[in-house]
Amino acid sequence: xxxxxxxxxxxxxxxxxxxxxxxxxxxxxxxxxxxxxxxxxxxxxxxxxxxxxxxxxxxxxxxxxxxxxxxxxxxxxxxxxxxxxxxxxxxxxxxxxxxxxxxxxxxxxxxxxxxxxxxxxxxxxxxxxxxxxxxxxxxxxxxxxxxxxxxxxxxxxxxxxxxxxxxxxxxxxxxxxxxxxxxxxxxxxxxxxxxxxxxxxxxxxxxxxxxxxxxxxxxxxxxxxxxxxxxxxxxxxxxxxxxxxxx
Numbered sequence: 001x002x003x004x005x006x007x008x009x010x011x012x013x014x015x016x017x018x019x020x021x022x023x024x025x026x027x028x029x030x031x032x033x034x035x036x037x038x039x040x041x042x043x044x045x046x047x048x049x050x051x052x053x054x055x056x057x058x059x060x061x062x063x064x065x066x067x068x069x070x071x072x073x074x075x076x077x078x079x080x081x082x083x084x085x086x087x088x089x090x091x092x093x094x095x096x097x098x099x100x101x102x103x104x105x106x107x108x109x110x111x112x113x114x115x116x117x118x119x120x121x122x123x124x125x126x127x128x129x130x131x132x133x134x135x136x137x138x139x140x141x142x143x144x145x146x147x148x149x150x151x152x153x154x155x156x157x158x159x160x161x162x163x164x165x166x167x168x169x170x171x172x173x174x175x176x177x178x179x180x181x182x183x184x185x186x187x188x189x190x191x192x193x194x195x196x197x198x199x200x201x202x203x204x205x206x207x208x209x210x211x212x213x214x215x216x217x218x219x220x221x222x223x224x225x226x227x228x229x230x231x232x233x234x235x236x237x238x239x240x241x242x243x244x245x246x247x
Contacts (some may be wrong), residue, residue, distance in 0.1 A: 023050050026158055027156065028159075028210070029160075029187075031160075032160060033188065033189070037193035042228075047123070048074070055089065057120035059123070060091070061104065061105075061125070063096075063125065064129050065125060067094065076233045093108075122159050124159070127162065130144075131173065138173045145161075146180075183208055185207035187204070189205075190205075191203075198231065199230070225240040226238070
């Protein structure tokens with residue numbers, strides 16, 4: 001199982017139970033910004049596991065990884081996604097970069113509603129596969145990405161978007177699209193590699209679109225940095241700057 005010296009450094013105040021939870025609230029959209037040196041799959045895995053434990057449906061829209069990849073990661077954490085306990089909660093969908101995401105999300109949400117399930121967590125991995133596979137203008141891409149936000153669809157679900165920042169320095173279109181997504185995001189988590197492989201920092205920021213309560217000592221203009229280290233199938237977290245930290 002995943003082991004931590006600190007819990008995953010992001011939690012929310014439950015509106016129903018009046019207690020802290022790591023489950024993403026309904027209609028919140030979270031942006032993960034990572035790169036090839038420090039990918040964010042361990043964050044996605046953490047969010048998936050927390051949602052499954054809370055009996056929240058998960059829908060992963062894959063433009064990069066395969067369904068088998070996610071099944072393997074979950075099995076390493078002791079979760080069998082195809083078991084009776086989880087088979088109606090975990091769904092992984094492979095799509096091509098030119099397929100319309102908004103229609104797919106609407107279809108999945110309608111099915112979810114018909115099955116009388118709680119609002120799902122939808123993870124899109126990743127937006128840059130769409131950007132890099134096409135010559136569409138930044139305005140066109142921004143319009144499509146805006147159209148899938150919970151606030152735009154006005155439907156019950158939470159959303160996690162992944163964006164690879166590897167080409168930001170050389171690609172103006174990437175920069176323009178990312179900045180607009182940031183402006184509409186509620187929470188932004190960036191990964192940054194440090195030292196050896198599997199070691200780095202999480203920079204957690206409150207996005208311009210979010211004003212609700214977070215268990216974070218941050219404002220719109222500041223961030224919280226937490227160091228992490230991945231060994232085999234476990235991840236440990238430490239506050240930056242403490243003697244027991246990694247750096």
